[in-house]
Structure formats: structure tokens, C-alpha cells
Amino acid sequence: MTQLALIIDLNVCVGCHACVTSCKSWNTSGVAGPMVDHDPYGKDPTGTFFNRVQTFEVGEFPNTETIHFPKSCLHCEDPPCVPVCPTGASYKRAEDGIVLVDYDKCIGCKYCSWACPYGVREVDEQQKVMKKCTLCIDRIYDENLPQAERKPACVLACPTSARLFGDVHDPDSAVSVAIREEGGYALMPEWGTRPANHYLPRRKTRIKLHEDELARADNPLRKEGPLPEPEPGAQSLDDVMSW
Amino acid sequence: MHPAFSVIFLTTLIGVGQGLFLALYTGQLYTLANLLPPQHDPRFYAVGSLIALVFLAAGLVASIFHLGRPERGWRAASQWRTSWLSREIIVLPLFVVLVAAYGAVHYLGWTQPLFVVSDTLPVDASLIIGAVGTLTAFLLFVTTAMIYACLKFLQEWHSPLTVFNFILLGGASGFTLAAAFSAYTGGGLLGFYGTWAVILTLAGFITRGWSLRRNRRLRHKSSLQTAIGVRHSHIEQKAQGAMGGSFNTREFFHGRSPAALRTIRQFFLLMVFPLPVLLLGVAYQIQSGTLPMVAFALQYAGLVAERWYFFAEARHPQNLYYQHIS
Numbered sequence: 285m286t287q288l289a290l291i292i293d294l295n296v297c298v299g300c301h302a303c304v305t306s307c308k309s310w311n312t313s314g315v316a317g318p319m320v321d322h323d324p325y326g327k328d329p330t331g332t333f334f335n336r337v338q339t340f341e342v343g344e345f346p347n348t349e350t351i352h353f354p355k356s357c358l359h360c361e362d363p364p365c366v367p368v369c370p371t372g373a374s375y376k377r378a379e380d381g382i383v384l385v386d387y388d389k390c391i392g393c394k395y396c397s398w399a400c401p402y403g404v405r406e407v408d409e410q411q412k413v414m415k416k417c418t419l420c421i422d423r424i425y426d427e428n429l430p431q432a433e434r435k436p437a438c439v440l441a442c443p444t445s446a447r448l449f450g451d452v453h454d455p456d457s458a459v460s461v462a463i464r465e466e467g468g469y470a471l472m473p474e475w476g477t478r479p480a481n482h483y484l485p486r487r488k489t490r491i492k493l494h495e496d497e498l499a500r501a502d503n504p505l506r507k508e509g510p511l512p513e514p515e516p517g518a519q520s521l522d523d524v525m526s527w
Numbered sequence: 528m529h530p531a532f533s534v535i536f537l538t539t540l541i542g543v544g545q546g547l548f549l550a551l552y553t554g555q556l557y558t559l560a561n562l563l564p565p566q567h568d569p570r571f572y573a574v575g576s577l578i579a580l581v582f583l584a585a586g587l588v589a590s591i592f593h594l595g596r597p598e599r600g601w602r603a604a605s606q607w608r609t610s611w612l613s614r615e616i617i618v619l620p621l622f623v624v625l626v627a628a629y630g631a632v633h634y635l636g637w638t639q640p641l642f643v644v645s646d647t648l649p650v651d652a653s654l655i656i657g658a659v660g661t662l663t664a665f666l667l668f669v670t671t672a673m674i675y676a677c678l679k680f681l682q683e684w685h686s687p688l689t690v691f692n693f694i695l696l697g698g699a700s701g702f703t704l705a706a707a708f709s710a711y712t713g714g715g716l717l718g719f720y721g722t723w724a725v726i727l728t729l730a731g732f733i734t735r736g737w738s739l740r741r742n743r744r745l746r747h748k749s750s751l752q753t754a755i756g757v758r759h760s761h762i763e764q765k766a767q768g769a770m771g772g773s774f775n776t777r778e779f780f781h782g783r784s785p786a787a788l789r790t791i792r793q794f795f796l797l798m799v800f801p802l803p804v805l806l807l808g809v810a811y812q813i814q815s816g817t818l819p820m821v822a823f824a825l826q827y828a829g830l831v832a833e834r835w836y837f838f839a840e841a842r843h844p845q846n847l848y849y850q851h852i853s
């Protein structure tokens with residue numbers, strides 16, 4: 285059985301919000317859209333997003349580390365949002381494990397958002413229905429797209445390749461290998477929801493500095509004389525390009 | 528959680544309706560067993576049922592305001608196998624129909640015994656409908672409370688005390704209303720209903736006090752460490768991904784200060800429990816017809832505050848992701 289998921293490498297994410305904007309852009313004009321924005325240029329902008337990047341500071345100054353933390357629906361293997369839905373609008377697809385909302389059945393009671401401990405479902409306050417990450421089902425199964433582009437918009441947009449996409453039930457897939465070999469973990473394991481999305485932890489990068497690097501022994505500028513000056517009156521590039 | 532007045536009024540209003548119906552039927556059973564004098568006015572039960580229906584209908588109207596798409600509300604009965612919300616939506620109209628039938632049978636006087644059990648117990652239509660209605664009333668209490676009690680990571684709600692509180696506080700307010708109704712119409716059952724109202728109010732005080740104590744001592748299973756999977760004793764949120772608010776910041780936090788919360792808790796602890804008991808006692812002493820009304824009004828106002836506090840008190844783990852705006 286397939287279980288599609290996102291793997292997010294916290295060691296690589298730089299918090300640029302490219303995944304947020306590409307997600308909003310793709311989905312607001314896709315099957316889920318429009319995703320409403322209220323007062324976007326005003327004092328209290330608000331709107332519906334499937335994906336948000338939050339920033340946490342770990343440790344105390346000066347020994348701190350900044351963690352940029354993207355979070356979207358985790359597509360739990362045992363999703364608590366699905367059984368509480370009174371209309372069956374929230375469901376988990378058997379064929380690929382994606383948790384979806386049928387917007388035509390949703391009555392906007394918000395019960396599923398109460399039942400999700402991760403806070404990844406948001407009511408669209410204009411359409412009055414619950415919305416959430418679809419893993420871009422309208423991209424990943426689009427046969428008109430080249431194979432390399434059949435991925436969620438956030439994965440394609442990430443400039444640092446912090447996001448991987450694939451089947452976590454296939455032990456040989458890139459995502460399974462990453463989870464296995466780089467210590468991938470799930471959020472809030474205490475509730476037994478078994479999120480399909482995993483996070484790869486930050487890794488310590490130790491910089492090896494040698495004495496001569498600190499002393500700048502190899503600084504090439506030391507060995508250079510003054511820059512050559514042109515003959516007086518000679519034509520040079522500076523005559524046409526002055527900076 | 529953010530307390531929604533639609534749900535506060537739904538749960539408290541139908542609680543009164545259920546409690547009043549249970550009071551009426553209890554009164555009928557006691558009369559049948561010759562423990563109470565029979566009602567002079569045969570329409571006592573009919574008018575009582577009508578009042579219960581008004582409360583139930585008002586609760587239904589309030590519930591509509593909680594839905595983004597009420598025109599699709601009929602769909603909400605489909606997932607009764609898994610969702611307590613669906614179960615409530617099935618049981619609530621069923622209970623309304625039973626209360627209406629119970630009132631109609633009394634109003635039309637269809638109370639001739641259908642058969643007699645052991646030559647002593649005459650069974651009429653109202654007795655049968657009332658018994659089914661009583662079962663349904665308890666079923667409705669359980670389904671309403673389980674909507675909240677079944678969410679295991681809202682640890683403040685995830686307790687059998689939630690169910691007991693809904694039953695006892697709904698019952699208490701219903702019996703207080705029955706006492707007021709009986710005293711106002713001169714039915715002479717102020718002592719009977721008032722005694723039960725006091726018993727239920729005191730029982731509710733024990734279970735609600737117990738749940739307040741439990742929630743004060745609660746240790747939350749989720750922390751920032753489990754929420755983002757970083758094992759460090761000092762984690763601080765610097766940005767939550769949006770400069771303005773979002774659905775997540777509005778829906779899951781009450782936005783009041785701890786001092787306001789404390790005031791509301793003291794308010795409802797006073798209004799729901801000691802004041803109605805005191806007023807009912809005084810009303811019984813001086814045989815007042817209006818004082819029980821005041822007792823009910825105070826208790827209902829207290830119950831609105833109690834339900835508000837019930838929602839505000841629950842701390843949703845998703846708030847761990849929304850601690851500082853920027």
C-alpha cells in the first residue's frame with residue numbers, strides 16, 4: 285500500500301517561505317481554490333494557508349540555533365480528523381494515503397480542526413469550508429506534466445531542496461532511505477497518530493580551522509604590490525566605465 | 528479553546544430541556560406510585576413538555592450558527608458509526624419528537640391504561656413514550672458530552688467527568704425549572720422538584736469541582752519539544768509564519784487574561800451551585816411562586832459562564848505552534 289508523504293530536512297531549510305508562496309499560488313488556482321485573503325495589504329492581514337513556516341530559537345545566547353520549521357498536513361496514518369467528521373467530508377484515500385476534504389460535503393463545523401493536534405486545518409472564512417494540504421493531488425497525477433514535475437508545488441519551489449516527496453511505505457524510496465539513515469522522526473508521537481510526513485533533524489556541522497587560516501598566512505594580497513597604474517594619458521577601461 | 532456562543536447556548540439550552548423532561552416524567556412516576564398527589568390540572572405535563580420543547584428548539588437554532596454551511600446540515604447524520612457529532616444530530620431530533628409526543632398524549636388526554644401489569648400498574652401511552660424519552664434524554668447527554676470527551680489530546684475534556692457534568696448540570700437546571708414551573712402554576716410540587724434540584728446541584732458541584740481540580744493538576748503530554756521534535760530544555764518561538772492572526776490563533780485560544788478567567792470561574796461557582804440552592808430553600812419556606820424562577824434564571828446564567836469556562840479551560844496542543852506573533 286502506498287503512503288505518500290513529505291520529508292522536511294530541518295538541517296537545510298533556511299526559512300525563505302518559498303514553499304508557502306508556491307503552495308498558495310498553486311492551490312488558490314487549483315481544485316482547492318480560491319484560498320481567501322482578508323485585508324492582505326491592511327493592518328491585520330489574514331488568510332488560508334496549507335503550509336506555514338515558523339521559526340524557533342533553541343538554546344540560550346550565545347549558544348543558540350535557529351530552526352525554521354515548515355508545517356503542513358502530516359497525512360497521518362491514523363488521522364484523528366477523519367473519524368470525527370459528521371458528514372464524511374474528511375477522508376483518507378486508500379490508494380495513496382492522502383487525507384482530503386470533500387469541499388462539497390463539508391458543513392464547516394470545525395470539529396476536524398479541533399481533532400487535529402497539529403493545527404494544520406484551516407477554515408476558509410469566505411467559502412466556510414475546511415481546507416488543508418492536498419499534497420497537490422492535481423499535480424502529482426497530472427500526466428501532461430513531465431515526470432520530474434509531478435511533485436507538490438512546495439517541493440519544486442524549495443531552493444535548498446529541503447523537501448523530499450515520495451512513498452514512505454516503499455523501503456527503497458528516497459524518502460524511506462532518508463528517514464532510516466538520517467534519523468527521520470514524526471511530530472507529537474505521544475498521540476499515536478503516526479504522521480506520514482517526517483522531519484530530518486538538524487546536524488552539527490563542526491568547522492575545522494587551522495592556525496594559518498586564522499593568521500591569514502596564505503593571504504595572497506600580502507604578496508602583491510600596488511596595482512599597476514596606466515600611463516598618463518593612456519586609454520583605459522576606466523575612461524568608458526568609471527566606478 | 529475559543530468559546531463559541533452557538534455551542535455554549537446549544538449545550539446549556541438542550542440540557543435544560545432534557546432536565547425538564549426528566550423532571551416531568553419523574554413526577555409522573557412518583558404520582559403513579561402514589562408518592563405524590565395527582566396533578567389537578569391535566570395539562571401540567573403538556574405545558575411542561577411545551578416549555579422543554581421551546582428550550583430544545585432554541586438550542587437547535589443556536590447550533591445552526593456554529594455551522595459554516597448550515598444548508599448542508601442534513602449530511603451531518605451520515606457518519607454515526609464513528610462521529611459523536613453525527614450521533615448527537617440523530618438523537619436530538621428523535622428526543623424532540625418524543626417530548627412533543629409525550630406532551631401531545633397528555634394534552635389530548637390519551638392516558639387511559641392500555642394494559643395493567645400485575646393488577647397494580649396501569650400502563651398508558653404517556654408512560655411508554657416517557658420511558659423511551661428518558662432513555663433518549665440520557666443518550667443525548669452522553670452523545671453531546673462525548674463530542675468533547677472523545678478528543679484525547681484535549682486532556683481537560685478527555686475524562687468521564689465531562690459526561691457526568693453534562694448530565695448532572697443539565698438535570699439540575701431542568702429540575703430547578705420544573706420547581707419554578709410547578710410553583711408558578713400552583714402545582715404544589717415545589718418541594719418535590721426543589722429537593723431533586725438541590726440534590727442534582729450538589730452532585731454537580733462535586734463532579735464539576737472534581738474536574739476543576741483535575742484540570743488544575745493536569746500535566747500536558749505535549750510540549751514544544753515533542754511538537755517540533757527537538758530535545759532541548761530551552762526553545763522559544765520567534766515567528767509563527769504570519770504577521771497578522773490566522774484561523775489557528777483565533778479558534779484555539781480564548782484571548783482573555785488569567786484574572787478574567789478566575790473571575791468567571793468564581794462567578795459560575797456562585798451562580799450555579801450555592802445561590803439556587805439557597806433560593807429554592809427560601810422559596811420552600813415562604814411558599815413563594817416567583818423565587819424559584821429567580822433561582823432558575825441565576826442558575827442558567829451561571830451555566831452559560833460554566834460552559835464558557837469549560838471551553839476556555841481546554842488547552843489545545845496546536846497552540847504550541849502559535850506562541851509569539853513575530
